[in-house]
Amino acid sequence: MKKLIFTLLILFSSLVASAAAFDSVFSKFKKIDGAEYVKVPGLLVRLSASKFTQVDSLPMDIKITGIRVLEVPKSAGSKFDKAIEDAGKNCELMLETTDNGEKAIIWVEPKGNKSYNKMIIYSADDRSLVELSGKFCPK
Amino acid sequence: MKKFILTLLLALVSTVGAMAQTKFYESCRNNPEFETVYIGKAMLRMVNSSKLHVQGMNLNTVVDKLESIQVITTEKKKPAKQLKEAAYTEFSPATQYEIMMEANDNDDTTTIFYKKLKNNSNEYVLINSSNDFHETTVIILTGSITPEDLKNLKRL
Numbered sequence: 001m002k003k004l005i006f007t008l009l010i011l012f013s014s015l016v017a018s019a020a021a022f023d024s025v026f027s028k029f030k031k032i033d034g035a036e037y038v039k040v041p042g043l044l045v046r047l048s049a050s051k052f053t054q055v056d057s058l059p060m061d062i063k064i065t066g067i068r069v070l071e072v073p074k075s076a077g078s079k080f081d082k083a084i085e086d087a088g089k090n091c092e093l094m095l096e097t098t099d100n101g102e103k104a105i106i107w108v109e110p111k112g113n114k115s116y117n118k119m120i121i122y123s124a125d126d127r128s129l130v131e132l133s134g135k136f137c138p139k
Numbered sequence: 140m141k142k143f144i145l146t147l148l149l150a151l152v153s154t155v156g157a158m159a160q161t162k163f164y165e166s167c168r169n170n171p172e173f174e175t176v177y178i179g180k181a182m183l184r185m186v187n188s189s190k191l192h193v194q195g196m197n198l199n200t201v202v203d204k205l206e207s208i209q210v211i212t213t214e215k216k217k218p219a220k221q222l223k224e225a226a227y228t229e230f231s232p233a234t235q236y237e238i239m240m241e242a243n244d245n246d247d248t249t250t251i252f253y254k255k256l257k258n259n260s261n262e263y264v265l266i267n268s269s270n271d272f273h274e275t276t277v278i279i280l281t282g283s284i285t286p287e288d289l290k291n292l293k294r295l
Contacts, residue, residue: 059185093160094181101171108181116181138185 021090021109022120022131025083026070034073042066059139066133077127084122084129091120108136161262161279163229164209172218178208201289205282206260216273223268223275230254230264239263239286246270259283 030037045064072080084105091107098104103124111117116136122129160168160177168175183205211226213219227250230236236252252264265278 092181093177093179095179096168096175096177098168098171098173098175100174103168106182110181138181 021087022118022129025080025087025129026068026131028083029072029076029080030070032072032076034075036069036071038067038069040067061137061139062134063136064132064134066131068131068133069128070130071126071128074127080127081124088120088122091118092116094119111135114138160207161209161281163226163277164211164279166225167211167222167277170218172215173211173213173222175212176208176210180206183208200291201284204284204288205280207279207281209279209281210276212274212276214272214274219268219273219275222277223266226264226266226275226277230266236264253286256281261285 026037029035042065045067088105088107091109094106094108096103096105103122105122105124107120107122108116109118109120114137117133119132119136120129121132164175164177167173168177183202186202211222213222230252232238236254239251239253240249241251242249247267247269249265249267252266254262254264256262260281260283263280263284265280266275267278268275
């Protein structure tokens with residue numbers, strides 16, 4: 001019984017780590033001086049983004065239920081980069097591109113086999129992190 | 140005990156999803172002289188769902204089996220030489236990569252390497268370098284694509 005509880009705890013902790021991957025980045029860096037943090041309330045998202053279910057040429061059904069945006073000052077650059085990289089290890093890397101030292105990364109957080117419940121977009125150029133919550137289903 | 144090991148493995152697998160980048164890509168992605176692109180399974184799944192035809196070939200069957208695409212490229216003289224040397228050191232028969240194809244055309248060289256990985260997965264590496272244009276491109280494809288799949292690509 002002890003073994004079962006222990007193994008369940010390990011399994012559960014790994015899932016929790018994945019779900020809260022970027023939560024810690026948002027909660028830690030939104031407090032630093034010069035950081036800009038915007039959380040769009042669910043009601044507002046439902047009013048404005050509920051009609052936004054498609055992106056041109058992207059075969060994906062999108063339903064956005066939450067948006068968070070964080071931009072940190074240059075001084076937090078390397079620490080922020082490190083925190084982002086660490087958090088990204090717990091998500092699925094969708095796309096990464098670097099060009100002339102500029103970097104843009106998109107992660108997704110899987111929900112089941114065929115859909116994702118979070119999309120996280122990071123632009124190293126202006127040190128901004130955007131998190132879209134909801135349901136993203138490739139067609 | 141078996142259950143314990145199995146659950147432990149499941150827990151580990153669920154946390155290593157993002158560790159799909161090759162060491163070579165990892166070493167290049169922080170070099171500002173190189174442009175790099177990583178396309179993961181999530182992105183490829185979307186590509187697969189639409190019809191993908193390149194130069195009259197239906198690539199749907201191949202894309203379905205792809206796990207990731209990694210591209211490293213540079214168009215500067217010194218970095219191009221550096222990337223070319225690093226790629227031919229990393230991917231060579233000495234490191235268990237088999238040469239599938241090699242083509243030389245004046246100052247343009249293209250080599251395709253192949254390596255069988257664990258879990259029925261394969262890795263294909265294409266290195267293209269052009270001395271004329273000081274350009275080197277390395278494309279790494281990983282997935283369960285077999286050399287037979289490539290042979291069976293049908294022209295539309």
